[in-house]
Amino acid sequence: xxxxxxxxxxxxxxxxSETISKILKTGRRKSSDPLRIHYLWESNDYHTVRxxxxxxxxxxxxxxxxxxxxxxxxxxxxxxxxxQQHLISAKDNQHLQLLIVATRVEIKTYQEVEDAVIYLLSxxxxx
Numbered sequence: 001x002x003x004x005x006x007x008x009x010x011x012x013x014x015x016x017s018e019t020i021s022k023i024l025k026t027g028r029r030k031s032s033d034p035l036r037i038h039y040l041w042e043s044n045d046y047h048t049v050r051x052x053x054x055x056x057x058x059x060x061x062x063x064x065x066x067x068x069x070x071x072x073x074x075x076x077x078x079x080x081x082x083x084q085q086h087l088i089s090a091k092d093n094q095h096l097q098l099l100i101v102a103t104r105v106e107i108k109t110y111q112e113v114e115d116a117v118i119y120l121l122s123x124x125x126x127x
Contacts, residue, residue, distance in 0.1 A: 014056035052090035
């Protein structure tokens with residue numbers, strides 16, 4: 001498997017705060033403790049899309065006070081999405097905008113994160 005197929009590169013990351021706001025306001029959501037996803041299917045007509053999805057990660061300061069802990073959770077989230085991105089299936093002429101939010105303090109292991117990501121991405125592929 002090639003490196004470009006496995007990576008979660010810059011073209012797959014949400015970069016604009018307007019995009020994040022739009023997903024939070026108008027997107028749908030689904031929870032699987034300890035995570036929640038906000039997602040929005042967008043038409044490809046308005047802009048060129050290099051991948052079938054873009055993703056952003058939110059680990060709130062009110063949930064994780066220490067930056068070290070927030071960064072660790074974000075690394076775990078990125079790795080879980082990178083490894084399970086094959087579960088995201090593209091819809092006809094649409095791409096997925098996805099935000100993953102950590103919702104509770106008790107995340108202890110990477111396995112908890114990975115299990116929740118697998119469940120949520122599988123849910124999205126059925127939609």
